Amino acid sequence: MPTRAPVNGYVSHWFDELPFSRGPLPGSRDADVCIVGAGYTGLWTAYYLKRADPSLRIVVLEARFAGFGASGRNGGWLSGLVPGDRERMARRYGRDGVVAWQRALNDAVDEVIAVAGREGIDAGIVKGGTLEVARNAAQASRLAAAVEAERRWQVDGIEPLTADEATRRIRLDGVVAGYHNPHCARIQPAQLVRGLADTVERLGVAVYERSPVIEIGAGRAVTPWGAVTAPVVLRATEGFTAALPGLKRRWLPMNSSMIATDPVPExxxxxxxxxxxxxxxxxxxxxxxxxxxxxxxIAIGGRSVPYRFASRIDRDGRVPERTIAHLTATLHSILPQVADVPIAHGWCGVLAVPRDWEATVDFDRETGLGWAGGYVGHGVTATNLAARTLTDLVLGRQSPLTRLPWVGHRSKSWEPEPLRWLGVRGMYLAYKAADWHEARGARRTSPIAVVADKIAGRPH
Known part of the structure; x- marks a missing residue:
């Protein structure tokens, strides 16, 4: 077995070297639009606003550097996955709207690919779809239900696979069933976010890094180096939202972790x-x-330490050693062929989870404040759709995007501590127990998981 210790933290493996930091805000200034956060949401919004109206003076403020958060640490799935529960949203807003939302997300996969091509962003994009697999009977029952759900929501191209058909694509160990969804592309996340930052600067957007925003209010965003005054202020802070005044319980910063191997020999x-x-x-x-x-x-991720007490976040991506061991064991169980390939890097980051697990896009024309996020781990594509939607809202354009069901959606706040820590910890302990139960022969989803889903309000 490999014995070399992997690099731990330093943001993520996707940054082969940390980018040269742009300068901070050089004192107070005025703008037409101020965007807080230089991840996918903020940069896509700057891109579409500037393309729509080149005269706009747009300032993007970032606490560390572009892509420091989830945009530079995620699993690289440019997918049409909905950041929420389609059934629940349909009950509230109508089925047709949710079908339109799903189609818009699938279309957004191709929109990102098209923009990357047009702007010369090399993000390692390959649109090979997603292979979902089941490794026991209970998982297979959920997989079959997922296939039927995709078809009900009019997702085209879904292909159920036998075990043999799935393993002809990837020779995984222990697969009993699978399906292929064409609406996904593999990307290198940091290359996409770096390319977006460079692109918006070329368009004339001012991007200031090392400029943490400590207060957001109507008409202004305040940093230690000065304030940006603008009639439109947009919050694109995702997993770091809880650090802002008054937003501690708005979205929970859920932790996700990843490892990457050394290059696998041919x-x-x-x-x-x-x-x-x-x-x-x-x-x-x-x-x-x-x-x-x-x-x-091979880069593989999962939830090992899902939440830190009082919404604390990681230290520049450093992950517990037991998490690296857990993900390594998961990798070797599905692909024993790589058991002798060393693990090169482990890292983690936070994503935002609203209390009802539903993402939102909103803009208040009276105050000029807007926001988008709460993508529950499905944000790589959703950020693009959210940014185009925010652009229409800010510019006062009625469009099919502004009528999608996540526009204006409001979630209640999370419970105060220690209740939210106990709840999230209990939920993931329940899921661990449910997986243990199902691996030992259960034919259907463990009732432990069903109860955990209901209590947490999580999509299932």
């Missing part, structure tokens, strides 16, 4: 396949997500 790839570069996931409650990277590594 002869080992010959035993694995994975020629289509599909993204890969499973239907366990403590699920994993993975990709074959641009440089032929």
């Amino acid at each position: 002869q080992v790839w010959d035993t694995i396949g994975w020629q289509g570069r599909e993204t890969l996931g499973d239907t366990a409650h403590g699920f994993f997500y993975a990709q074959r990277t641009v440089d032929d590594r």
Whole structure:
């Protein structure tokens, strides 16, 4: 077995070296639009606003550097996954609106690919779809239900797979069933966010890094180096939202962790396949997500320490050693072929989870304040759709995007501590117990997980 210790933290493996930091805000200034956060949401919004109206003076403020948060740490799934529960949203806002939302997200996959091509952003994009697999009977029952759900929501191209058909794509161990969804592309996340930052600067957007916003109010965003005064202020802070005054319980910063192997030797790839570069996931409650990277590594992630007390966040991506061990064991269980390939890097980051697990886009024309986020881990594509929607809202344009059901959606706040820590910890302990139960022969979803989903309000 490999014995070399992996690099731990330093934001993520996607940053092969940390970017040269742009300068901070050089004192107070005026703008037409101030965007707080230089991740995907903030940069996409700056891009579409500037393209729509080149005269706009747009300032983006970032606490560290562009892509420091989830945009530079995620699993690299540019997918049409809905950041919420379609059934619940349909009950509240109508089925047709949710179908339109799903179609818009699928279309957004191609929109990101098109913009990257047009702007010369090399993000390692390969649209190979997603391979979802089941490794026991209970997982297979959920997978079959997921196939039917995708078809009900008019997602085209869903292909159920037998075990043999799934393993012809990727020679995984212990697969009993699978399905392929074409609406996903593998990307290198940091290359996309770096490319977006460079692109908006070329368009004339001012991006200031090392400029943490300590207060957001109508008409202004305040940093230690000065304030930006603007009639429109947009919050794009996702997992870091809880650090802002008055927003401690708005969105919970959920932790997700990843590891990446050394480059896998060609002869080992010959035993694995994975020629289509599909993204890969499973239907366990403590699920994993993975990709074959641009440089032929395997990157795999999951939830190990899902939440830190009082909404604390990680220290520059440093992850507990037990999490690296857990993800390594998961990788070796599905792909024993790479048991002798060292783990190069482990890291983690936070994503935002609203209390009802439903993302939102909103803009208050009276105050000029807007926001988007709460993507529950499905934000790589949703950020693009959210940004185009925010652009229409800010510019006062009625469009099909402004009528989508997440526009104006409001979630209640999370419970105060210690209730939210106990609740999240209990939920994931329940999922762990449910996976243990199902791995030992349960034919259907464990009732432990069903109860946990109901209590947490999580989509299932």
